[in-house]
Amino acid sequence: MSEAKRLHPAAIIFNLIKTIREFLFAIILGFITFRDESLLYFILILAGLVVIFITSSVLTWYRYTYRVEDDELRIEYGVFIRKKRYISKNRIQSIDLTSGVIHRIFKLTKVQIETAGSGTDAEASLSAVKLAEGEALRQELKSRSLESAGDDEFADETAETSNPSSTIRFKRLFLAGTTSGSIGVIMALAATAFSQVEQFIPEQFYESSVQWLIGLGIIIIAVMTIVGLLLLWLFGIAGTIIKYGNFTITGNEHELFITRGLLEKKQVTIPLKRIQAVGIQESIIRQPLGFVTVYAEVAGGSMRKGEDFSSILFPIMKRDEVEDFLQTFLPAYAGLQRELRPLPKRARKFYIMRSSILFLLATVAVGIFFPSFIWAPLVLLAGSVFLGWLRHKDGGFRVQGRRLTIRHRLFSRNTIMIFHKRIQAFEEKQHKVQKLQRLETMRLSIVGTMGAGTHFTMKDLEESHTDELSDWYSHRSQ
Template identity: 55%
Template sequence: MSKPKRLHPAAVILHIVIGIRNSLFFFILLFVTLFDDKLLYAFLAMLALLLLIIITSVLTWQRFTYRVEEDELRLEYGIIIRKKRFISKHRIQSIDLTQNILHRIFKLTKVEIETAGTGAEAEASLICVTLTEGEALRAELKSISSREQHENEIEEEAYLAQTITRKQLLLAGATSGSIGVLLAIAGFAFSEIERFIPSNFYDDAYRWIIGLGLLIMVLFIVGTLLLLWLLGIIGTMIKYWNFTITKVDEDIVITRGLLEKKQITIPLKRIQAVGYAESVIRQPFGYATVIAEIAGGSNEKGEDFSTVLFPIMKVEEVEAFLEKFLPMYVNKQNNMQSLPKRARKYYIIRMTIPALLLLGVVFFVFPHLSWIPLILLAVCVGLSLLQHKDAGYLINGQKLLIRYRNINKVTMVLHHKRIQAFNKKQNWFHRKENLARLKLSIIGKMGLGKHYTIKELDVTDVDDLSDWYSYRKKG
């Protein structure tokens, strides 16, 4: 594969679509600015901008070449300034194949290559090659033949693969909690288009709502929330459709997506920690999301920006799942060391102070709405009690299991060799009551640190953890 190759001609269309999307603000600005008395100029300006995008897209495709030579992927690109990029095979951490609707219609794929230094975006991206070429390029860069890769995938899929069921997919959507995100998006969208709404619209809408009556208003609100909930279910099902995790040699391969099919490769050596998160919606039903922290990041992010290894499963099934795919991260949760009772007040104080301040402001300014911060105060107290109850740790040889809760309950297993830093912190109040705060750091997304904190542990427990981390023996 030493001869330079161009991307598939369909890459021109993708570049045009990307160019229009990135220039959408300028199209709207031209249209709004010149709409009243200079409509012709507005259309001519937009046509010129569109023509510029098309020409740039064609030149970008024509000037982009790639080849594999001397154990390197060599890229050459640039319209005016010519750039060359060489990526050694030995630096490549993962090669992901992604197919959107256009890709799948024409049997194309997008190849994204990540290295140890990859940031928010892939180190190299071939936005449009044939599926056969993409698989051959991945095989070439992974230094295995296509036939061997195919045989390995079939063998591993038969013995080390797990696919989400339709029931699990529906449960994942129903308990995703995405209704809050949709409400936030709807609120932002409304604030942006508000300037274009006539002033008399609000008066007419108010009179219309009042005319509906209380029962109709309640049904309207419930119907809107139900619609947003259904949209959240649909969005989750589209994202995780046919989610399959497969162990292939020293890699974890994740395939998922309905409209956009993604195939993500995670080398086992990049995994820094593995665990599961139980959201406040899923925990009462005994379900959790299996997550991992990957050095350098991943394109498959979900729970608190961690990498999703499986969207939803019963908590009691997690251990068997890890035994199957990541046995080095199995850690039985017997006799976990919990927090002392004297630490509980710190959790309550931290959570309730903002609610108490809000209650004071509302009581003096809007006394008839004081019930709202009172409800918030009760929720904060309940959450603080759960945070204290759930936090803890367990040492098992070279593995450390930690559990904490912000809003969701998170359980993680870390290997000693993956922990980059250990931090013990005490304030004046902590020293008085023999408490301390523990902070552990590992390598996380985009090469940055990922931190785990357990607050108000007994100081002897933190010292025991310090001895374990430093290989000191008690004595």
Template identity: 55%
Template sequence: MSSQRLHPITIVFTAIKTIKDAIIPIIAMFFASFQRIASTYIYLGVAIFLILLITFSILSWYRFSYRVENEELRIEYGIFIRNKRYISKNRIQSIDLTAGVVHRLFRLVQVQIETAGGGTDAEASLKAVKRVDGERLREALKITEIQVPVQAGESINPSRHVMLKNLFIAGSTSGSVGVILALFAFSFAKIEQFIPDRIFESTIEWLIGLSILFLFGLSLVILLFLWLLGIAGTIIKYGNFTIKKNNDELFITRGLLEKKQITIPLKRIQAVGIEENLIRQPLGYVSIFAEIAGGSMEKGEDFSTILFPIMKASEVDEFLQQFLPAYRAESNKVAPLPKRAAKFYLLRVSSLFIFGVIGMAYFLPSFVWVAVVLLALSLLLGFLRYRDGGYRLEGKCLTIRYRGISRRTVSMYQKRIQSLEKKQHKIQKIQKLATMKLSIIGTGGSGRHYALEHMDNEQANRLAGWYSFRNEKPKDKK
């Protein structure tokens, strides 16, 4: 294969990325110098910056080339210093194709190549190539898999699609309002320093002068807008979501504006989990995710790979049977935590609020009810964490269930666990309790950790024995 260049639209992408990375310093310098430097010099500086930016973007595109030779992807790049990167076909874990709005207008894709231990970024990224060239490159670098005989009852190349109404439910119950509010607060903190003091102070005075009823209504309108924005974001991100299985790989396609095609070799899957947040759990909806070894973790992406954004809890067994039969459990029951562990869960989440109630009762007694409500909610969360905690052993597969805010049930095989650590503090020893911490390889090659706290000490010892191969077939007490 002869050397090829990226599509010329890459010049625009490079320029936009450069401006995006430097936007905060540019704005700060502009406002800092606006009143001290004549406008002629400002325009001259902007013109010089644009000329340098365009020159840099064109040279970066011209000096970037790639080719496949001797079962290697060979990339050469660099304007002044020539860099050469060779990626062996055997090291490649997956090749993902992504098409944003601009890509789709020109029938292009971005090719991301991931290798084992590639770090938080992709090993190589081709920003814009023709779709046919991207698909041809993926086929050229794909390792031929051994055909696995299909077992009786197992679907051949199954696929599943998310319906639009389910995406609406996913967006409505995702709890993304809090995330959007946090992003808004972060953005406001960044730009607040550029708002003139006179405008900022007059706006605050105007808000203070409004009636309580109007502010309450305005807050409801803002929350409704953010809720609708969260729904729209979910639909845009997971629109046309399809998962397919072909031999030893899963193929995921998703996105309305930015179309992503993700390839997941089954051998890279370290764990498979089910997540239920506080809103979805009573409605009987869950999402399925997987922890993938290696690969990249781009900004804005999830720490775990979503295998299916939303489905009924009753459909999970059928989904796992189709796509990941090795992770399908014979029973959904888990060994619960002992009753003596409950007090630890309750105290851990409520201790801060107990002091809050005492402080509010002393300093602001008229608002003590706020601290009492927060204390009650923290006690409820502590009880849910205790009630949902547990584990299950089935041969060489370990399943743990725990709760932060959402409840997660994660299954992993013995050979995928990198370490298993038993921890005890003095009070736990007296109560015959222990905490088990498990680690696997996660996204970006970094460690992914799980902990089941305050479990029975005997159960912890049996898990440690199971992991160290001393007990081949442990059986839980009924």
């Protein structure tokens, strides 16, 4: 691979799509502005822009080359200003392969290379190479970095295993879709899209549609609403199946390798030495059913890795299967602590108060000005009180040697396991009311995505417990 290579010609298409996406808002705005008298001028300008976009995409592809030389990935690019980027193998944290629909048609893949200093984007991205070349490039770049990997507890404990693998079944995947709670996200996106599309609908057509809906009657509108929510729920299920279809996780001595996706196939590499914490998430819907999601907080990398701020290690499994999963893929985190030291009972009132104060004020306001609608804020108030009670009930921690397990809840219940050396900062806080109640707030910080901090906060712990944790963190207890 020491000879300079160009990307596959399909990269021209991806460059063109990227450019059009960047100018799409300006194109739409221009169409709205000139759609009446000056539509011909707009079409001529648009045709000229398309020619410029195509020419720029071809030149960008032609001037982009890459090669591996002297234990470095060397990339040269730029049409008018020539730029060179050298990435040492030792700096590479992960190499991911992604194949979208167009990639899979041409048997191509996109190679994304991330280092500890990657920002919102990957350190280097080869938008279109042949699948065999992408896999060969990944093996070439990993060959040196793996030699120096494994300076912590993972290397010794995983060396004896022979690449264990686990795949999600379709039944579980369908269940993950039905309980994902993505309907709320889809409804928000649909509402946003409708608010933007509304301005393009002719006013006469819009008013006649509103009058037609009003004339249908309450029952028919209710039925249409239920059907619409059902469709959104089905879209959420389909989205989960498309995203996590063919999900497979494979482990080896130094890393976890995850493959997933039906339309867009992603191959994600997670180095074990970059894992800062492992979490188990139980949503309000899944918890009564006994299902959880296992995820990891990974240091470095880019925000466009595809999992927001955390990496999903397994989308859904039974709660009693977690221990075997950890023993197989992350034995250092095995020995899950189910019985944690709970929060003090006198802290319950603070959790309920924080959760319900806004709804309590809303209930008072509605009761004064709109008493006939008092039932609505009362329902929300009852729900918020229950949520505050759950947050207090589920909170807790336990120290086990070098490992700390904490559990907290916002809406979903999260159990986080962190090793002592992964904690970057430990902070204690106590306001005057807490001091009277002998309570304190604890905050832990670890390295997260983009090298930024990820924080875990537990409020209203027993004062003696936070002192104990502070001693554990500072080694004073030893």
